[in-house]
Amino acid sequence: MRWLRYLNQWRGTAKEALEQVSIVAKFLCLIHVTDRYIISSTHVQGPSMLPTLNLTGDVILAEHLSHRFGKIGLGDIVLVRSPTDPTRMVTKRVLGLEGHRLSFSADPLVGDSSISVVVPKGHVWIQGDNLYASTDSRNFGPVPYNLIEGKALLRVWPPRFFGSLR
Amino acid sequence: MHVAENHILEKAILDMGIQTLIWQVTKKAFTGGIIGLTISDRFCSVVPVRGDSMSPTFNPQRDSYLDDYVLVDKFCLKDYKFARGDVVVFSSPSHYKERYIKRIVGIPGEWISSTEDVIRVPEGHCWVEGDNKASSLDSRTFGPIPLGLIQGRVTRVVWPPQRLRKLGG
Numbered sequence: 001m002r003w004l005r006y007l008n009q010w011r012g013t014a015k016e017a018l019e020q021v022s023i024v025a026k027f028l029c030l031i032h033v034t035d036r037y038i039i040s041s042t043h044v045q046g047p048s049m050l051p052t053l054n055l056t057g058d059v060i061l062a063e064h065l066s067h068r069f070g071k072i073g074l075g076d077i078v079l080v081r082s083p084t085d086p087t088r089m090v091t092k093r094v095l096g097l098e099g100h101r102l103s104f105s106a107d108p109l110v111g112d113s114s115i116s117v118v119v120p121k122g123h124v125w126i127q128g129d130n131l132y133a134s135t136d137s138r139n140f141g142p143v144p145y146n147l148i149e150g151k152a153l154l155r156v157w158p159p160r161f162f163g164s165l166r
Numbered sequence: 167m168h169v170a171e172n173h174i175l176e177k178a179i180l181d182m183g184i185q186t187l188i189w190q191v192t193k194k195a196f197t198g199g200i201i202g203l204t205i206s207d208r209f210c211s212v213v214p215v216r217g218d219s220m221s222p223t224f225n226p227q228r229d230s231y232l233d234d235y236v237l238v239d240k241f242c243l244k245d246y247k248f249a250r251g252d253v254v255v256f257s258s259p260s261h262y263k264e265r266y267i268k269r270i271v272g273i274p275g276e277w278i279s280s281t282e283d284v285i286r287v288p289e290g291h292c293w294v295e296g297d298n299k300a301s302s303l304d305s306r307t308f309g310p311i312p313l314g315l316i317q318g319r320v321t322r323v324v325w326p327p328q329r330l331r332k333l334g335g
Binding site for chain 2: 026036103
């Protein structure tokens, strides 16, 4: 009959353990929702957005509300899922919305030959600020609006560059 | 005098009771909503199939008032590895609020023959077509779509009960 008593003791501990697990689970769900739908921090690096973003990497805060309401505008820095590799995110600036006509230089290192495009419906034209070292819409064409996953708000690291991005 | 005071006290306690009740219900709804959203984003979700572009796989009868509901698995979004024959849910490349369900018939690097010419599916993209070629808006119209637009892979039909089945392949 002793094991019956042990069972009862364990029942109390098990219930408490389950409560703690459910608190942790709810907290993780809250983190997921905030990170995906409200605001998140991203580490970005690479030369394609010089001089706006540093080569060695910055941490920026990005919000995930604007693109759901269609409020992405010209000049916004956006986080986009790469059309050439869906496991990577790229950070570029929106330079054209649907219906806009743009002309860009095919190869900025060689001459001024210029190509003119019209951004199709449902797409945006993204470009890195550093025209010489950026693969963007000049290479893979306009990207569908639905690939946009966030808009950059401000930079939080390194501390001496803290503040909004322009 | 005492009766009036008791009355006011009772009313105050009742008011507080209703307020806490509303607060409890709101808290439970909020928690439930957040958990549901996380599960539907990371594990699986159920979506209705509208239209007959995937007939006879989904919605085989044109005027049936019962739409098929399918289970969409989200584990495939970890590394975006899809195969020819997968039925996927993806955001439209031309209308930013719409989502379509179609079948992948071309993976990156393959050649697809469309009406006049042969097109190569670029890296990071896929070619989707509906099973009902006659009435389907798919890659034959808007070209190959980036894999990043895919939001999940359909694994089973879960409603109506007589059409419950696992999708092959």
